[in-house]
Amino acid sequence: MSVPIHQMIRVGAYVMKQRLTGVERYPLVLMLEPLFRCNLACAGCGKIDYPDKILNQRLSVAECLEAVDECGAPVVSVAGGEPLLHREIEQIVEGIIARKKFVYLCTNALLLEKKIDRFKPNPFFVWSIHLDGDKEMHDHSVCEEGVYEKAAAAIKLAKSRGFRVNINCTLFDGTQPERVARFFDTMMEAGLDGITVSPGYAYERAPDQAHFLNRRKTKELFRGIFRAKNGTKWSFSQSGLFLDFLAGNQSYHCTPWGNPTRNVFGWQRPCYLLGEGYAKTFKELMAGTDWDAYGTGNYEKCADCMVHSGYEATAVVDAVKHPLKALGVALRGVKTEGEMAPEIALDKQRPAQYVFSRHVEEAMERIEAAE
Numbered sequence: 001m002s003v004p005i006h007q008m009i010r011v012g013a014y015v016m017k018q019r020l021t022g023v024e025r026y027p028l029v030l031m032l033e034p035l036f037r038c039n040l041a042c043a044g045c046g047k048i049d050y051p052d053k054i055l056n057q058r059l060s061v062a063e064c065l066e067a068v069d070e071c072g073a074p075v076v077s078v079a080g081g082e083p084l085l086h087r088e089i090e091q092i093v094e095g096i097i098a099r100k101k102f103v104y105l106c107t108n109a110l111l112l113e114k115k116i117d118r119f120k121p122n123p124f125f126v127w128s129i130h131l132d133g134d135k136e137m138h139d140h141s142v143c144e145e146g147v148y149e150k151a152a153a154a155i156k157l158a159k160s161r162g163f164r165v166n167i168n169c170t171l172f173d174g175t176q177p178e179r180v181a182r183f184f185d186t187m188m189e190a191g192l193d194g195i196t197v198s199p200g201y202a203y204e205r206a207p208d209q210a211h212f213l214n215r216r217k218t219k220e221l222f223r224g225i226f227r228a229k230n231g232t233k234w235s236f237s238q239s240g241l242f243l244d245f246l247a248g249n250q251s252y253h254c255t256p257w258g259n260p261t262r263n264v265f266g267w268q269r270p271c272y273l274l275g276e277g278y279a280k281t282f283k284e285l286m287a288g289t290d291w292d293a294y295g296t297g298n299y300e301k302c303a304d305c306m307v308h309s310g311y312e313a314t315a316v317v318d319a320v321k322h323p324l325k326a327l328g329v330a331l332r333g334v335k336t337e338g339e340m341a342p343e344i345a346l347d348k349q350r351p352a353q354y355v356f357s358r359h360v361e362e363a364m365e366r367i368e369a370a371e
Helices: 005-019 060-070 089-098 112-118 134-143 147-160 177-188 214-228 241-245 282-288 308-321 323-332 356-371
Strands: 029-033 077-078 104-107 125-130 164-171 196-197 260-265 265-272 274-281
Touching: 005 077, 005 308, 029 308, 060 089, 060 282, 089 104, 089 112, 112 147, 125 147, 134 147, 147 177, 164 177, 177 214, 177 265, 177 356, 196 241, 196 308, 214 241, 241 323, 265 282, 265 323, 274 282, 274 356, 308 323, 308 356
Parallel strands: 029 077, 029 260, 077 104, 104 125, 125 164, 164 196
Antiparallel strands: 260 265, 265 274
């Protein structure tokens, strides 16, 4: 585990407080998207397919910090789009850190060398650099050559300046487990602090729909990755139970309220990956969302999802409830052989609704009216 002790203590205390006060649904990580604009056009991304007038929208520093205060989650993942394109991104980060929240600034690292002097190392701050595998894998994923080398150089630079640095790695169908294992080895040898890994989610508007994993393939892939581990110690910025879940050893249900999203549209329903409505306030999001209508087994769009933004919170809460189970996984590692945990039945899931275009049209109307 790459999560520092002080972060584990703070998050654990936060979870215990919610449990002791009888709160059923609460956030663990705020997914903050100050903008959708990006300097890459990845084939598997569903965040960049908007008209220019929407891509040009930005959350202000005040709006970002208001979301942090309103939500109250102990961890904030600043994503996008590419956050380093936001002219006031360092002020957003400074404001979050001042609130003693842990900040993971997600970036493709193309602008990191140019912008790094705006940031200072801090125990509450982590660079989370997008890398979907080795040079060939990553450059193919982002549809541009040379990006891997720039990201690798950015990791080296950030570490030399005293920053904590993670990578966030998304894996797709056709990925070779042994190759991923070698990539993880390389990252650890480079001095990386941690890895966040997740299977790709099939954004309905993503240009490439052919390479998203279903749940069975996800489990087989992650069993293969952990089976191929050759002795190098991998540090993950995720709970051991979530990794065990990816390998098919835990039966978990999605808890989308654990990772609420605030972006230029508002508070996104129901989660970071599905935009099927927006609330004006966090309170409205929590009270006004039909949470039981979503998740694997409940909704067709969620059938194959095993992404960290839906299931990491589930695993963290399970670890707090059952510390001996979490300790067992930590000591023995992820199981890679034998029968998998029972899968969620899909026979009662409701059919998918395709409402993306309507939300875009409504947003365009608001922008044009304001203009």
